[in-house]
Amino acid sequence: MHIVDRRLNPGSKSLENRQRFLRRAKALIQRAVKDTSQKRDIKDVLEGGEVSIPLDGTNEPRLRRSAGTRDFVLPGNKKFVEGDILPRPSGGAGGRPKEAGEGDSEDAFRFVLTREEFLDLFLDDLELPDLAKRRLTEVEHEGIRRAGYSISGSPANLSISRTVKLATARRIALRRPRTETIERMEAELETCDEERRAELLAEIEALRAKTKRIPFIDPIDIRYRRFETVPKPVAQAVMFCLMDVSGSMSEHMKDLAKRFYMLLYVFLTRRYRHVEIVFIRHTDRAEEVDEETFFRNPASGGTLVSSALEVMNEVVRTRFHPADWNIYAAQSSDGDNAYSDSETTARLLTNMILPVTQYFAYLEVSESGGPVDMPDSALWTLYKKLCADGAPLSMRKVSDRSEIFPVFHDLFQRRRKQEKVAP
Known part of the structure; x- marks a missing residue:
């Protein structure tokens, strides 16, 4: 199965596919950018431009079956039979490059990088060495950190583990009847006498009433993860x-x-x-x-x-x-x-x-x-x-x-x- 997202963005450009291709072929594109930049002036680097990479770096990912044996019968082949070893081709893929006049060949894959994409790839693996010192007094932006829990918040921040823990503690403190206890008493009804049966029915009714009064999860148990903004130091x-x-x-x-x-x-x-x-x-x-x-x-x-x-x-x-x-x-x-x-x-x-x-x-x-x-x-x-x-x-x-x-x-x-x- 071969999956390609062909949904187009405005301007008839599939931006998501383009970004996915840049991520997948990043190593090849970076090498092409480095080779191209050596022949350019500074002003040309700032404008982006065309780069080329080998065709084998443009293959789309495919999903294939990982088990079993598949046999193919190809019609019209009178030269080979099952078990023959196919000779390596004399040119093109797997052989020497084809010379002019020897046959068809494929050029390198060429495409245009925008100014932003070109600079991002060119500067990706560069940095100032040992950028370590910080100064907290000059802060340019704020960061987010965990700050406990709150009783209100967005459903996306719901803390299931903390909610279940509080609900369990509440049920234990209020002695909410367990389902296993009621099921055990109901099973005993089949073998007990009439006097014991009446006691069990009354007790089961009381336990079920108490179960309804003490819910499994109460709104007071629900907790949300809380976040707060904190000053984030910027390296100067x-x-x-x-x-x-x-x-x-x-x-x-x-x-x-x-x-x-x-x-x-x-x-x-x-x-x-x-x-x-x-x-x-x-x-x-x-x-x-x-x-x-x-x-x-x-x-x-x-x-x-x-x-x-x-x-x-x-x-x-x-x-x-x-x-x-x-x-x-x-x-x-x-x-x-x-x-x-x-x-x-x-x-x-x-x-x-x-x-x-x-x-x-x-x-x-x-x-x-x-x-x-x-x-x-x-x-x-x-x-x-x-x-x-x-x-x-x-x-x-x-x-x-x-x-x-x-x-x-x-x-x-x-x-x-x-x-x-x-x-």
């Missing part, structure tokens, strides 16, 4: 976006950094309701800017990484107390830094930034097609040493647009609590 997090916009950053490098931050911005604003985002850009001096300035306004100058870390430390000290906030940072740079600034940068990271930061992601951008045997940059060498000392820091390198999505997914994929992020 702040993400610091630090970007190098100095003269050593070419337009290609800045484009890679901005794409990474745009993807991070979409991820944070969509997955978390209460996440603050602080944008800091720096040359030889740093400043906190708004989103428009961070992504679009040009800048140039020397490079002092410590200036951005000092601004971040000041913002944390004045606005985001580490006891109440989950603090994260994502930094992008070409790795260049003034030689005299390395010691200050290391001191700020070691003593001020990393002790209060739950996760620090560093993305180093470089020119596409550059030499492979280039020595490590000053920042990369410094951060690699901090990683070796156990700092909550993760490092990745990118040189091409196609690497942004895999690197972003690798940095923020869901991990078990005890799992460390490899540098």
Whole structure:
């Protein structure tokens, strides 16, 4: 038996069937989304679009008999008899792919995902690591919890176990006659004498009258499960976006950094309701800017990484107390830094930034097609040493647009609590 729900929603679209298909083929669709996103720009990701999955992932579930043997007699077959082994087909299903001109073949199954569906699938297995701290004073919504029982409520909240327990206790306290007692006395009527019979009839009548006065379940026994709203704490997090916009950053490098931050911005604003985002850009001096300035306004100058870390430390000290906030940072740079600034940068990271930061992601951008045997940059060498000392820091390198999505997914994929992020 093959069951398909073909009831249509407004607009001639079976939404329930579509959602059921997305749930059933979720693994295949997620893999297709990841492969498709590597070839897209950020603005294209936000618009959804067409993806394709193998045809074998579109099979509908079927109900089949699990027992017994079924024999088929197919007419018109003169080539095979019972017991013959059928050869494997030379192409198509079960064989090598068919070449052009060899026969019919089926393409991959293609369909269009909406913007919401595409983003849900792309961000499904991403999260901020170790999002643990809570602050009860800033509550955005209320939760529901059990709060005992009440004598009134919705039939859907009727507590059968509590009602039966109270009814049983009431019947025992009032000594309601048991049905077995009356049945035993009625059976005795058949063998007793006339004098005993009259006594039994009177006693049975009295027990039945008492049974009617004491019902099996009384309205006073009925109890409903009671619920009450309680403040539900919301995890608070702040993400610091630090970007190098100095003269050593070419337009290609800045484009890679901005794409990474745009993807991070979409991820944070969509997955978390209460996440603050602080944008800091720096040359030889740093400043906190708004989103428009961070992504679009040009800048140039020397490079002092410590200036951005000092601004971040000041913002944390004045606005985001580490006891109440989950603090994260994502930094992008070409790795260049003034030689005299390395010691200050290391001191700020070691003593001020990393002790209060739950996760620090560093993305180093470089020119596409550059030499492979280039020595490590000053920042990369410094951060690699901090990683070796156990700092909550993760490092990745990118040189091409196609690497942004895999690197972003690798940095923020869901991990078990005890799992460390490899540098």
